[in-house]
Every structure is written in structure tokens, then in C-alpha cells.
Amino acid sequence: MIGDRPLALVLVEMILLVLVGPLVTGTIQKMKARLQCRQGAGVFQPYRDLAKLFRKGTVQADTTSGFFWSIPVLVLAATVAAGALVPVIRAGPPAFPLGDAVMLLGLLALARFLTAVGALDAGGAFGGMGASREMTIAPLVEPVLMMVVFSTAVAAGTTELGALAAHRGTSWFLAWRAADFLGFAAMLVLLPAETGRIPVDNPDTHLELTMLHEGMLLEHSGPGFGCMALASHTRQIVTLSLVSALFFPIGPAGGAAGLLLGAGAFAVKILVLATFLALVESSYAKLRLFRVPQYLGVGFVCALTALALRIL
Template sequence: MSAAGWAAVAAQVVLVVGGTPLLTGLMRQVRAVLEGRAGAGITQPWRDARKLLRKEPITAEGSGPAFRVAPLLLVTTAVVIAALVPLASTATPLSGSADLLVVVGLLALGTVSLALAGLDTGTAFGGMGASREMTVAALVEPTILLSVLALSVSTGSTNLARIVAGRIHDPAGVASPSSLLAVVALAVVVLAEAGRLPVDNPATHLELTMVHEAMVLEYAGPDLALVELGAQMRLTVLLGIVASLAAPWGTATGTGLLAVGLGLVLFAVKVAVLGGALAAAEVFWAKVRLFRVPELLAGSFLLALLAVAASYFLSGE
């Protein structure tokens, strides 16, 4: 049981680390096709990472430990989240540690480390990007907490594995008003947390619109490869959490080889569908002005708050 459980955890991590560049390539290819371009293919992120890893690492002059540690810390927190959350199975040895507060704390740790790295360079762009990133994070984290809290009312626990397992055995609860409100609110904040349109544009290099890119302008070589991998992994695990909460069916409730294998396949399919849908939607979306972002995130917070109220109302508590 223990060996099988650890094998399931390892399989989740390997799938996230190995499949994240392919998800990024798929999203770019979907956008290219919809925009009438040929595209570079879904394996292009792997080729980009290989090219960056061969380059000489460069450290910005005057930067300190925060700049050097941030890429590794960003990837490490994403790997730990991938091991904790119930992406393929809810019965792994780490399921008991997959608490909502732990996951949100790890996300915040990665965000803060990258913001400190942007400040550590002493450049105007780094400071501007760090300020914007922390502003968005301050609005995003409470919404994530409230969204998952609304889904946890029926199970009486903030453990993500227990929430997903409870939703698997309660199909009617998945389509309840509180559940739909919470999933919509969570989807909006995922866009902000992952730096996607309409909150941020990952392809921009304009100083007036940069958020994530402004903090990583001084990175090059292997450090830049780690930063890009960490950001892509955060998007993958966030989409995986949304998929597990919105459509939990297929996620294994044990550690059987067949069940976990099926859970991994369905997890990959769900994330690929969500990623493709997000990429298709971004073709028709425009980035909102920075001063309008708090309004968008405040709307998602209100949806999450309504979801919590509806959950307690429908549960009769």
C-alpha cells in the first residue's frame, strides 16, 4: 500500500514536470492555428529549455541571494504542490498534507520569491513588476481560500483530497449553485495567479503592461529555463486543481495500478482540454488595464463569497 502510494505520487510529479512543456506548446499551437499561423509545434518549449540549459548562467551585477535562489524555489514549490494535490489519486501517502492553507502558502512562497528576485536586481522594471505581482497576489489568495472553502462545507474539511473524494461520491453537489459559483471564481483567479490574459500577457515585453516578464528580464541561461519551467508548472497544477474540483470523475480513490493509471490519463486529458480552451479564449480576449484588474478580481472574490454563503444555506447550517 505504501509503495503503491509513493509510486502514485512519483507518477503525478513526473507527469507534471514532463508534460508541462507539452501543455505550453499545445496552448501556443492552438493560438497559432486560430490566428492563421503555422506555429512551432508542441515540442518547441522543450527545445527552448534545452537551448537555455546549454548557455552560460549570468547573474545581474549587484544582485544578492534572493535573485539566485528564486528560480530553484519557484520550481521546488511547484513540484511539492504537484506531489500534494490529488491530481491522479486521493489516497496517496501525502494526501493528508494536501490542506488548502498549505497549497496556498506554497503558491504564495513561489510568488514572493520571484518578487524579491525582481527587487533584488535594483532595476526599475524589476521593482515595477514585483509591485504589480504582489498587488495581484494580495487579491488572488483570499479568493482561492474562499472558493475551496465553499466546496469544503459538505465534507467538513479543507483537505483537498477529502474534498475531491467527497465530490466523486456526490455528483449532485458538483452541479449545485454554490459549486458552480466557486468553480467560476477559482477559474478567474487561476488566470491571475498564472499570469494569463486578461490579467497579464505572457508574450508581452511592453513596460506598461508587463507583470511576470518584468521580474525575470535579468535572468538568462539555466536560471531562465528554471523560471519558465516553474511558471509553466504552476499553470499546470492550477488547471489540475480546477479540473479535479470541477470534474472529479476519473480520479482514483485508491492506489491500484489500473486506477492510478486511468487517473493519470484522465488528468492529462482534462488539463489539455482546459489549456486548449484557455488558449482559444485568449485569442479573443484583450488585456485589461492594470487599474481595472482589482475590479475583475473583486468580482471573483464576490462570487466566492456568494458561494460560501450558498454552501451554508443549502447545507442547512
């Protein structure tokens, strides 16, 4: 299926995602702070942190191999490339085929794999602990995510995200069926796991008992850490965009007005999902690691039921 989303628009959307990513993190942090009756840092704090990191020097562990230096580069590249695969402000497949939902999940998995490999390089127990836990949760999240994608792909006959979004059309809210509700519920269960937030992971702590993702970043410093942090922000917004592309896309709309409308709608959708994440983070405690599979099991059941409803 050849689409009409020019390559330039795809690249602009990708850059937009990278630029807005830290803002989403800042917004969630601000909302969390307000919910906890704190003033909190400004929503632009992640940008300041990034700017600081990219200006700092580095301290590298003496046991690391040559791979360690290039890990942040590859992780950032893979995550940003995943950002090129989600439709942001306009639905429809790109004019030249790039990748589909499976490719997007594959690129995110590549970034995760490389992060885990990098964590083992420094030879500290914290990195290994983080890598081990992350690589325990990831294989459990991936099949459920894949099933959620399939539950919408079965209806559209394609796994290309732009085409999936276009298939739903502009009046998606009238056409939602039980399968969509269940699929969306599964996605909401997965969202904290995929973005590394409570109740699966805690992004605010560096305490070895509670952390997953942050543990893997401990040995990175300076610009390398900046790259990893930017990749985390990008990963979060890419995941949120994936949810919106699958469940409430803005349909194809031409012209500058359509693009503006799409951008506005995108902002609203991301804000809604970010609010959800902030609310969940503020109202739940982190789960024990070995409770997480049960938690993800809820998502699995929802996704399987959604698929069954779609296929039967």
C-alpha cells in the same frame, strides 16, 4: 483521515506534473496560433527552449547579492513541492499526510514572494515594476481562491485536496449544485490571473507597459532562467490540477486499469482547461492594471455567493 495513496504514487504524480507542464504551455501556444490563423511552433517548443536554456551560459547583473543566484532554485523547489499536494490520477488523501489546499496556496505564494524579491535584486526599474504589479494582484487573488477552496471544503469537512476529491466521488457530475457552478465560475475568473495570462497578464510580451510576471524574470538568464520558466510551466499545470481536483475529480479507483483511466481522464481535463485559456487569450484584450481588481471582484462575488449557498 488516513488515505491509501502511497507516497511513491504522490511522487510519481508530482514528477508527471513537472514533465507535462511545458507540454500544456506548448499546446496553448499552438492553439492560440491556430486561432490567429498562424502555423505556430510545435507543441514541444517549450521543451526545446528549456533544453537550450539549461545549456547556455549566464549573464548576471553586477549589483545582485548572493540571494539572486539561489532564487530560481528555491522558486522551482517551492512550485514543484506544491505539485506534490494535488491528486492527479487518483483521488484520496496520501498515506502519510503532506499538505492541504492551504499549504498548496502557501507554497505557490512562497514561490511568488521569492520571485518578487529576486526581481528587486538586480536594481533595474523593470524588475521592480513587475514585482510591484505581481504583488498587487496576488493579495487580491488569494482570498478569492481561498474562498473557492472553502466553498468545497465546508461540504467535505476537510481542506486536504485528495480527501476533497474523494468526497465528491465518481458521480460528481450528478451531484453538482448551484454552489458548485458558482464556485467553478469564480475559479474560471481566477484562472487567467493565477496562470499569468490575458486578460490579467500577458506571457508573450516583454513590453514594460503590459507585463507582470515576465518583468520579474528579465534579469535571470541561462539555467537560472530555465528554472524560472520550468517553475512557470509547473505553476500553470498545478493550478489547472487544483481546479480539476476541486470540481471534477476522478474518484478512487484501484488497480492498474484505474490508474490508466485516471491518467486518461486527467489528460482530457487539462486539455479542456487549456483550451479555455487559449480561447480567452485569443478573444480578449489585456485589461488595464487598475481594472484588474474589478475583474477579480466578479470572482469574489461568485465565490462569496457559492459559499453563502453552501453555508446558509
